[in-house]
Amino acid sequence: MIMIFVRKTTIIDSIKYLLFLGVIITIITLSSANMNYNWQWYRVPGYIISRSADGALIPGRLLTGLALTVKISVISLVLAFFIGMITALFRLSSSFTAKLVARIYLELIRNTPLLIQLFVIYFVISPVFNINPFISAVLALSLFEGAYASEIIRGGITAIPKGQWESAYSLGLNTIDTYRFIVLPQTLKQVLPPLTGQAVSLIKDSALVSTIAIFDLTMAGQSIISETFLTFEIWFTVALIYLVMTVSISAFVHRLEKRSRYDQ
Amino acid sequence: MTSKPIISITDLNKTFPGSNKDLEVIAVKDVTVDIYQGEVVVVIGPSGAGKSTLLRCLNGLEDFDSGSIIIDNIPLNHHHKNRLEIRKEVGMVFQSFNLFPHMTVRENISLAVRRVRKKSLAECETITVDLLEKVGITDKIDSYPSQLSGGQQQRVAIARSLAMNPKVMLFDEATSALDPVMISEVLDVMKNLAKDGMTMVVVTHEMGFAREAGSRILFMDNGEIVEDRKVEDFFLDPNEDRSKAFLSKVI
Ligand SMILES: Nc1ncnc2c1ncn2[C@@H]1O[C@H](COP(=O)(O)OP(=O)(O)O)[C@@H](O)[C@H]1O
Numbered sequence: 119m120i121m122i123f124v125r126k127t128t129i130i131d132s133i134k135y136l137l138f139l140g141v142i143i144t145i146i147t148l149s150s151a152n153m154n155y156n157w158q159w160y161r162v163p164g165y166i167i168s169r170s171a172d173g174a175l176i177p178g179r180l181l182t183g184l185a186l187t188v189k190i191s192v193i194s195l196v197l198a199f200f201i202g203m204i205t206a207l208f209r210l211s212s213s214f215t216a217k218l219v220a221r222i223y224l225e226l227i228r229n230t231p232l233l234i235q236l237f238v239i240y241f242v243i244s245p246v247f248n249i250n251p252f253i254s255a256v257l258a259l260s261l262f263e264g265a266y267a268s269e270i271i272r273g274g275i276t277a278i279p280k281g282q283w284e285s286a287y288s289l290g291l292n293t294i295d296t297y298r299f300i301v302l303p304q305t306l307k308q309v310l311p312p313l314t315g316q317a318v319s320l321i322k323d324s325a326l327v328s329t330i331a332i333f334d335l336t337m338a339g340q341s342i343i344s345e346t347f348l349t350f351e352i353w354f355t356v357a358l359i360y361l362v363m364t365v366s367i368s369a370f371v372h373r374l375e376k377r378s379r380y381d382q
Numbered sequence: 383m384t385s386k387p388i389i390s391i392t393d394l395n396k397t398f399p400g401s402n403k404d405l406e407v408i409a410v411k412d413v414t415v416d417i418y419q420g421e422v423v424v425v426i427g428p429s430g431a432g433k434s435t436l437l438r439c440l441n442g443l444e445d446f447d448s449g450s451i452i453i454d455n456i457p458l459n460h461h462h463k464n465r466l467e468i469r470k471e472v473g474m475v476f477q478s479f480n481l482f483p484h485m486t487v488r489e490n491i492s493l494a495v496r497r498v499r500k501k502s503l504a505e506c507e508t509i510t511v512d513l514l515e516k517v518g519i520t521d522k523i524d525s526y527p528s529q530l531s532g533g534q535q536q537r538v539a540i541a542r543s544l545a546m547n548p549k550v551m552l553f554d555e556a557t558s559a560l561d562p563v564m565i566s567e568v569l570d571v572m573k574n575l576a577k578d579g580m581t582m583v584v585v586t587h588e589m590g591f592a593r594e595a596g597s598r599i600l601f602m603d604n605g606e607i608v609e610d611r612k613v614e615d616f617f618l619d620p621n622e623d624r625s626k627a628f629l630s631k632v633i
């Protein structure tokens with residue numbers, strides 16, 4: 119019964135998806151026809167992979183940009199996770215100073231636009247400390263996403279039943295060990311899905327670093343378009359690449375989650 | 383009793399802030415009691431009497447307002463080190479088991495032995511296997527708590543506390559969340575523990591256990607210890623009207 123039910127909804131979903139796709143394609147075709155747009159898809163692959171003069175395969179500009187986007191995203195993701203974790207622990211600690219520092223950071227980050235944060239770090243802070251644009255970008259992204267990650271992690275920690283703390287304490291475990299062995303492992307399992315959502319946001323938000331002269335995927339697309347006027351082809355390709363990245367992260371984490379389920 | 387008590391509680395008071403600011407809830411009031419090595423002290427009394435709060439004060443899960451608690455010659459005070467030291471020597475079993483759901487039975491039992499007692503892996507394994515035998519669960523060492531029945535979970539929780547080799551064990555309604563069949567398997571473990579000479583403070587409604595394994599009864603009401611008697615005396619002839627009224631309800 120359930121199998122049939124699942125299949126039925128899958129079919130309906132697929133039909134909806136195809137219809138949606140059809141509408142989008144129609145709109146694009148119509149608008150490009152109106153504009154007398156001259157599609158030149160055949161030129162796109164060259165910007166992904168091309169051949170050098172001696173015939174060797176070399177990455178095209180889009181691929182080089184993608185590599186940088188991935189590099190920035192991965193480093194920021196790791197940093198954002200640790201910033202989020204530390205901020206969450208600060209907010210939950212009994213130290214007044216730690217709580218205050220965490221609160222100020224969170225309020226600052228969550229009440230200003232990421233673009234402005236990026237500019238402040240790039241134009242104001244980076245000249246003072248002499249840091250390069252790449253580090254500015256990573257700093258801005260990880261500080262921004264870290265604030266949101268911290269709220270997710272804090273929510274996860276406070277959702278752990280009181281009895282878990284109490285039995286850990288009554289066994290003589292100290293606070294650090296209780297966090298390390300009891301609370302955080304359970305928290306991380308709980309917050310993995312929302313954190314994945316945050317990771318997806320980070321990848322999308324990383325497009326903003328193109329504004330501070332970093333040749334990421336978005337910047338690569340922009341520069342190619344300004345030379346070739348392949349506006350539609352390049353933007354679609356760039357969007358598709360982002361989509362593939364974010365969807366595969368979600369799918370990967372989803373599978374991970376399914377495999378490591380201890381309570382079912 | 384000539385020896386020194388292992389638990390010495392003097393003039394203990396504990397209040398909780400109520401819903402209204404000036405309406406405090408008095409949970410424990412002027413409690414003074416000494417508990418000696420090997421005693422099985424059964425704490426009874428109506429719901430809300432302060433039994434759990436008293437027990438939770440004993441291992442520092444709850445801070446008290448005034449009075450003193452000395453366990454195994456260590457005063458339970460604002461020194462965090464003392465608190466940790468006392469928790470090593472005082473095991474606690476909860477009504478809701480509170481096993482760690484992400485760990486196997488083996489990991490549940492050996493974690494504190496390893497981290498707090500700093501025993502080797504081999505020692506941890508020996509301790510774990512021995513205790514699981516003692517509580518009658520030998521084939522579940524690699525199971526997760528969710529794969530065990532309530533009674534099995536509570537016996538693992540007892541084994542987990544015992545693994546720390548504590549001097550005192552506290553039980554807060556350890557069988558109240560269980561079906562009748564499982565109640566007796568947990569009570570049997572507790573009775574054996576009493577027979578082995580463990581010092582125990584047991585909050586329970588199981589009068590059978592009190593009669594069979596208890597040495598003393600503390601009857602609490604409104605935060606106070608109303609009666610502190612030998613088990614035989616208490617059941618034969620409760621002094622207080624409140625105890626009589628309570629006994630007539632639970633027996
Ligand atoms: N965390 C708490 N916050 C506020 N009041 C509490 C808390 N814990 C217990 N109390 C109150 O303290 C009194 C004693 O509770 P408790 O020790 O749990 O009683 P018992 O275990 O005998 O049923 C009750 O009036 C209860 O409502």
Ligand SMILES: [Mg+2]
Nearest residue numbers: 433434435555
């Ligand atoms: Mg209680």
